[in-house]
Amino acid sequence: MTIIHKQLALEEAEPGMVLSDDLFDPQGQILLSKGATLTEHMIASLARHDIAVVRIEMGEMTPEEEAAQHAYFAERIEHLFRKQDDSSATAALHRLVRLYRLGEQA
Template identity: 40%
Template sequence: MSADYQLTSLADARPGMVLSDTVRDVQGNVLLAQGVRLSDVTLAALARHGVDSVPVARSVAAAAPDGNAVQTRLDHLFRSNVRDDHEDWATGLLRRYVEDYRLQREVAP
């Protein structure tokens, strides 16, 4: 395994990140080789195989999040929620917390 890597949860892994080591299933079968660039398809396949984290090359993992990509992903995740629905305040609050986390924003105490 490369010394310059970051173990990233599958939920936080994004398309475009590069694997710093091979990813194996519980039986030891190779699912993805070192150096593979993750895509939506590969992330979905890893989830189906029960993988919960992946070793990602640190230089790619440390890249600043793309605001438009984050918003697109959140729109998909919260697609059953109307963004400014004041009656569903809990889901709106959760979305704001997730958005702040994904965009690495400082949250006032």
């Protein structure tokens, strides 16, 4: 299943929320690891480190939501590349976008 992530302003973060990514300070030092459950103390500490935004896990997509997202991305990619020329660079880009977004070879 695919996990849904949401980017929140630190002021919107609440104790009990789970980080979806490692969190670094401006110098590149890791403050909190992916999967950490936020506490009031952690949120206050992040504010002191000038962290303004956090990425939070919001739950998992259902198989139906995943299928709908996959179909949307496939349709969108085909729309974006509808007037592609025959150049190898365009074909390579199309193939890489499909691989990245859809997890498949074009």
